[in-house]
Amino acid sequence: MIILSGFIVGLLFGFVLTRGYFCQFSGLSDALMFKNFRIIKATIWAVLIAMIGFHLMASLEIITLNPKPFFGAASIIGGAVFGLGMTLVGACVGGTTFKMGTGLISYFIAGIGIALGGLSAAEGFLKPIRLALQDTTKVMIKGANPTLSSLLGLNPWILVLILAVIFIWLLLKLRTEEKEPRPEATFFARLFKLRWSPALTGVAIGIIGMIAFVASAAAGRNYPLGIVEGYIPILKSFLTGSFTLSWMYLLIPGIILGSTIAAFVAGEFRWRLPNWKTAVIMLIGGFLMGGGAVFAAGCNVTHILSGIPQLSVGSIVSGIAIFGAVYLIDYFRFIRKKQS
Amino acid sequence: METKPEIIKLNIEGEICPYPLITTIKKYQEIKENLESGKRILEVTTDHPPAYENIPREFRKKGFQVEVEKMGPAKWKIIIKK
Numbered sequence: 001m002i003i004l005s006g007f008i009v010g011l012l013f014g015f016v017l018t019r020g021y022f023c024q025f026s027g028l029s030d031a032l033m034f035k036n037f038r039i040i041k042a043t044i045w046a047v048l049i050a051m052i053g054f055h056l057m058a059s060l061e062i063i064t065l066n067p068k069p070f071f072g073a074a075s076i077i078g079g080a081v082f083g084l085g086m087t088l089v090g091a092c093v094g095g096t097t098f099k100m101g102t103g104l105i106s107y108f109i110a111g112i113g114i115a116l117g118g119l120s121a122a123e124g125f126l127k128p129i130r131l132a133l134q135d136t137t138k139v140m141i142k143g144a145n146p147t148l149s150s151l152l153g154l155n156p157w158i159l160v161l162i163l164a165v166i167f168i169w170l171l172l173k174l175r176t177e178e179k180e181p182r183p184e185a186t187f188f189a190r191l192f193k194l195r196w197s198p199a200l201t202g203v204a205i206g207i208i209g210m211i212a213f214v215a216s217a218a219a220g221r222n223y224p225l226g227i228v229e230g231y232i233p234i235l236k237s238f239l240t241g242s243f244t245l246s247w248m249y250l251l252i253p254g255i256i257l258g259s260t261i262a263a264f265v266a267g268e269f270r271w272r273l274p275n276w277k278t279a280v281i282m283l284i285g286g287f288l289m290g291g292g293a294v295f296a297a298g299c300n301v302t303h304i305l306s307g308i309p310q311l312s313v314g315s316i317v318s319g320i321a322i323f324g325a326v327y328l329i330d331y332f333r334f335i336r337k338k339q340s
Numbered sequence: 341m342e343t344k345p346e347i348i349k350l351n352i353e354g355e356i357c358p359y360p361l362i363t364t365i366k367k368y369q370e371i372k373e374n375l376e377s378g379k380r381i382l383e384v385t386t387d388h389p390p391a392y393e394n395i396p397r398e399f400r401k402k403g404f405q406v407e408v409e410k411m412g413p414a415k416w417k418i419i420i421k422k
Contacts, residue, residue: 036394
């Protein structure tokens, strides 16, 4: 019964993602092309809240931190391949999942690609390559997955404090100078119709992450939010006919339903079919995302929203690889041409 | 009598992010002079929320008037004129 909390957390997460249009890929494009740092600010808020929240809960022994492994080459290569997949799909995994809720069939196709790539790398033909790459370059510190704390030999709270100061400084620096005139609106309109602010979106995601950690741990999976991890058992269950539900399994349909509700009420839902070319690109891009995520021990949600707040070195490296790849690809795709 | 400005329609529905924004900027660069002189108006139809959020801000910064009309569920028309 506790695994049902996965569905409920999914509902909340999907709702917030859609209300805030929290897609990290489109957020990076907005920043690069228009100096619009909306999603970057929301991400910083989410990581700030989750970082303090997770460490507080760990100190109070409500949860035990569980950072992902640092796989060296696999974390970097997997992250970069994941990033490449993102540029084809035009969204991150959170974006892919919540866009399904807006009626875009192309993102359902991307989701199938993600599941196929993920399952292939987790248990299929890519598994031997993955294990070879992961096992040969895995880095551990004192028999545990490395964190900034174990790497630098500092009490984690010192790092939490330093990072919190840096995040707050960044949030102040990225403040929009010209305050956009906020339209007169009812509470209902602000909640369901108008785009949520970066702060509201980020703080809500951070809190949902904290709830996720407690709920998922109670259901036997000691980790906060993830997404690709949920696609894999869903595909497997359809292929094998054996439907074993889990917290992560139920998170995904929760996100999709939460997104659908949010999109519908905001007038952002419409069934849209892709053309054949787009469908193929979505499948391939999704496959790269799913496969890359399993090589790197996680997708962008697992690393950025859940791993970095735990000060996981693997998540920091994977996060840099993912968004470094996206930045480089988008720079050569768009920015250089724009300048000429 | 002044001739009415020519409306250039750009439909970017269904484009994969970030192409809705790229395609709009490309079109703008194509018709830049006529747009700035008021001879032409650019009407962009999109289903991509970041477009109706970023394009108005960007073109207002360039000195254009921008109106956004909701045409239906997940469908917006962005009208850019001098």
